[in-house]
Amino acid sequence: EKSGFEHFMLKEIFEQPEAIKNSVRGRLIPESGLAVLGGLESVEQRLRQVKRIHIVACGTAFHAGLVGEYMLEEYAGIPVEVCIGSEFRYRKAVLDPKDDAVLVISQSGETADSLAAVREAKEKGVLTLGIVNVVGSTIAQETDAGVYTHAGPEIGVASTKVFVSQLAVLALFIIFLGRQRQMSVVVGKRIAEALLAIPKQVQSILEQDSVTKLIAQKYFKSKDVFFLGRKYNFPIALEGALKLKEISYIHAEGYASGELKHGPLAVIDELVPSVVVCPQDSVYEKNISNIEEIRARHGKIVAIATHGDEEIKQVADDVIYIPKTLEMLTPILSAIPLQLLSYHVALALGHDIDKPRNIAKTATVE
Numbered sequence: 067e068k069s070g071f072e073h074f075m076l077k078e079i080f081e082q083p084e085a086i087k088n089s090v091r092g093r094l095i096p097e098s099g100l101a102v103l104g105g106l107e108s109v110e111q112r113l114r115q116v117k118r119i120h121i122v123a124c125g126t127a128f129h130a131g132l133v134g135e136y137m138l139e140e141y142a143g144i145p146v147e148v149c150i151g152s153e154f155r156y157r158k159a160v161l162d163p164k165d166d167a168v169l170v171i172s173q174s175g176e177t178a179d180s181l182a183a184v185r186e187a188k189e190k191g192v193l194t195l196g197i198v199n200v201v202g203s204t205i206a207q208e209t210d211a212g213v214y215t216h217a218g219p220e221i222g223v224a225s226t227k228v229f230v231s232q233l234a235v236l237a238l239f240i241i242f243l244g245r246q247r248q249m250s251v252v253v254g255k256r257i258a259e260a261l262l263a264i265p266k267q268v269q270s271i272l273e274q275d276s277v278t279k280l281i282a283q284k285y286f287k288s289k290d291v292f293f294l295g296r297k298y299n300f301p302i303a304l305e306g307a308l309k310l311k312e313i314s315y316i317h318a319e320g321y322a323s324g325e326l327k328h329g330p331l332a333v334i335d336e337l338v339p340s341v342v343v344c345p346q347d348s349v350y351e352k353n354i355s356n357i358e359e360i361r362a363r364h365g366k367i368v369a370i371a372t373h374g375d376e377e378i379k380q381v382a383d384d385v386i387y388i389p390k391t392l393e394m395l396t397p398i399l400s401a402i403p404l405q406l407l408s409y410h411v412a413l414a415l416g417h418d419i420d421k422p423r424n425i426a427k428t429a430t431v432e
């Protein structure tokens with residue numbers, strides 16, 4: 067049921083506050099700064115020994131994995147490698163059964179390339195973990211342990227609510243692993259409290275949908291669009307580009323802002339807009355100088371910025387504001403306007419949003 071929404075994608079975008087609540091419900095003890103993840107209990111001791119994590123996933127789930135890499139390294143001090151499923155299975159990755167764990171992230175739990183990674187890791191005796199949405203799916207069954215996202219069924223081919231749920235579960239996972247290691251109660255509490263505030267913040271972004279719609283109407287005829295971001299929001303730039311190309315068929319590229327000068331800047335002119343994800347975080351100033359580089363080439367800028375940032379208006383043509391949160395959680399908020407932007411662009415172009423051409427919801431074959 068679309069419950070009055072024009073498309074499943076839009077319905078699922080608007081379900082995100084609820085999806086995140088469901089992902090987090092009953093899994094946090096904020097006053098102790100702890101995460102309680104029943105699905106990991108059986109491997110709790112083994113997880114204490116883990117020295118390296120390989121995150122394997124495809125598409126949008128891969129982008130969630132990239133955010134997880136930044137979170138895990140910063141807060142749990144665990145080295146992480148993130149790999150696309152189709153590469154991992156043929157890469158001959160060096161896996162150590164004593165020190166390593168493989169974490170597979172998947173909405174469907176049936177993606178062939180991600181499942182192959184689970185089987186490859188198991189064959190090598192490595193601990194396998196899953197962050198999966200579909201209960202009882204093959205990946206959920208075949209991994210040693212895991213955490214369900216509990217985002218509810220996702221019908222639209224473009225993944226939206228499950229992506230933010232994956233990020234919320236990764237944050238729980240980081241608290242879980244971090245507190246097993248050097249993370250203090252204070253830091254655990256800070257993340258827990260910020261995570262509990264996220265659903266309301268997402269709701270406030272959804273309420274500004276009309277702003278995003280107007281911006282989409284301004285740019286929907288573009289032939290090429292860049293998405294840029296740094297650190298935690300680099301994966302969100304990749305995700306924004308994937309979302310746009312998947313449903314609008316516009317050529318879009320996601321880049322780390324710092325890579326611009328290494329080639330892509332050559333493409334920028336007045337016809338190629340850039341969506342820059344630049345909340346007021348530890349790399350804000352760096353992003354601003356990248357925006358200046360684009361402006362010098364007459365490129366248009368749509369900025370995703372933090373509420374109260376007036377300075378950004380001087381360098382961006384259009385601004386979409388998101389609330390302030392912990393830097394590691396900004397991707398959950400910054401992803402939302404990019405989903406809405408893609409949706410409204412695809413709508414303006416008259417595409418079949420829930421069933422984009424050439425793509426299936428679940429890639430069960432290679």
Ligand code: M6R
Pocket residue numbers: 124125126127128171172173174175176177180223224225226308309312427428429
């Ligand atoms: O079911 P999975 O999460 O394993 O699927 C992975 C990708 O196929 C999926 O995220 C795909 O990229 C989405 N259609 C993107 O919106």
